[in-house]
Amino acid sequence: EDQVTQSPEALRLQEGESSSLNCSYTVSGLRGLFWYRQDPGKGPEFLFTLYSAGEEKEKERLKATLTKKESFLHITAPKPEDSATYLCAVQAGSNYQLIWGAGTKLIIKP
Amino acid sequence: NAGVTQTPKFQVLKTGQSMTLQCAQDMNHEYMSWYRQDPGMGLRLIHYSVGAGITDQGEVPNGYNVSRSTTEDFPLRLLSAAPSQTSVYFCASTDGTGLETQYFGPGTRLLVL
Numbered sequence: 001e002d003q004v005t006q007s008p009e010a011l012r013l014q015e016g017e018s019s020s021l022n023c024s025y026t027v028s029g030l031r032g033l034f035w036y037r038q039d040p041g042k043g044p045e046f047l048f049t050l051y052s053a054g055e056e057k058e059k060e061r062l063k064a065t066l067t068k069k070e071s072f073l074h075i076t077a078p079k080p081e082d083s084a085t086y087l088c089a090v091q092a093g094s095n096y097q098l099i100w101g102a103g104t105k106l107i108i109k110p
Numbered sequence: 111n112a113g114v115t116q117t118p119k120f121q122v123l124k125t126g127q128s129m130t131l132q133c134a135q136d137m138n139h140e141y142m143s144w145y146r147q148d149p150g151m152g153l154r155l156i157h158y159s160v161g162a163g164i165t166d167q168g169e170v171p172n173g174y175n176v177s178r179s180t181t182e183d184f185p186l187r188l189l190s191a192a193p194s195q196t197s198v199y200f201c202a203s204t205d206g207t208g209l210e211t212q213y214f215g216p217g218t219r220l221l222v223l
Binding site: 004009041042043044045046049087089097098099100101102103 | 153155158168169202213216
């Protein structure tokens, strides 16, 4: 069964303390892996799409990487405004429906 | 552009009542979908549409109906609300069925008593 698992469920960091969020997946024929950010009371907002192992993408303090089994969202020197829930989703095979992870809630304390 | 809009923002229903959640987009996207989001779970697809007049079921369609009479609008109908339908509902649109970015609305929080 296709599955996406995100860890940890929650992560509390001090401002400036770098860390990584994990998204592991078991699917057949990965077509793309997506990262979204979700602020409280709002809909998810697109961050990155990764298509193949070894690919990396960056945006401000965020960097997403992809291997054949997992993706990492690295956050460097985070600020309080980076606090949000980060969602991972994959699209695989001939099914264009996305499979979503439960998310990681990131809290950055000043 | 307003993007994807949803109404209402919050709704309380009694068991057995029916209601329609509204969704509209002004980006001329062909593909629209409805998700529900529950604590500790990933977004789950309820129904989707690949264009006006075409709809299909997602992962959790039971208890919900949809229609797509125009490109812009994609309402979700709850036929007879149940407490298990208490959730946050998101509408999303995208410019294709491939790997394009999905644009989400702000969500409707539904409580069924």
